[in-house]
Amino acid sequence: MAHRLLVRRIWTLSVKDIRCLPASSAATTTASCSPFSTSLQSATTRVSFLTPSRSLPRSLAHTSRREVSFNVQDHEDFTDRVINSKTTVLVDFHAQWCGPCKILGPRLEKAIAKQKGRVTMAKVDIDDHTDLAIEYGVSAVPTVIAIRGGDVIDHFVGIKDDDELDSFVSKVIGQ
Numbered sequence: 001m002a003h004r005l006l007v008r009r010i011w012t013l014s015v016k017d018i019r020c021l022p023a024s025s026a027a028t029t030t031a032s033c034s035p036f037s038t039s040l041q042s043a044t045t046r047v048s049f050l051t052p053s054r055s056l057p058r059s060l061a062h063t064s065r066r067e068v069s070f071n072v073q074d075h076e077d078f079t080d081r082v083i084n085s086k087t088t089v090l091v092d093f094h095a096q097w098c099g100p101c102k103i104l105g106p107r108l109e110k111a112i113a114k115q116k117g118r119v120t121m122a123k124v125d126i127d128d129h130t131d132l133a134i135e136y137g138v139s140a141v142p143t144v145i146a147i148r149g150g151d152v153i154d155h156f157v158g159i160k161d162d163d164e165l166d167s168f169v170s171k172v173i174g175q
Contacts, residue, residue, distance in 0.1 A: 068112045069121035078132060081122060083150045088119045088172055093133055093143040095126050100159040101142040108144065111165040118173050146172040 069092075072078045082089045092108060094101035105123070112121050126133040126141060136145055136152070145155040146168075154172050 088148045
């Protein structure tokens, strides 16, 4: 049991934790936890007890991935991230209990990801943010509204297939 807990702890270490591990008890005083010590070579040397090949396990590799969507937290967040955005933002008004919303959301994210940062998506749960739904005249879900510079430039209600979503996203970017 203790062996399993030790193994689980080792595999769940973050990269920062690994950089801070000393190579041996003699090197304890020289181990640096400085945010500027980012050398992967020194990190792999310190964790040589984990893997015989002296390389970091694949599960610890960090990849930077830009998110194409975000959840709106409150009216102020909506104003900052949607109304004041320099790019076009598609606002997906949805609800947890809505079946078509659960289908449309991932499809819309995929269509937006194809645009490589020229458009983003804000998700607004109408049960949590009723005031925003009323302000934008949402009477049915899913409703998607395209906003640029604080102005509504286009919208649709209901579910669409992938081709229709791609053409809608392309159209609102080109306007």
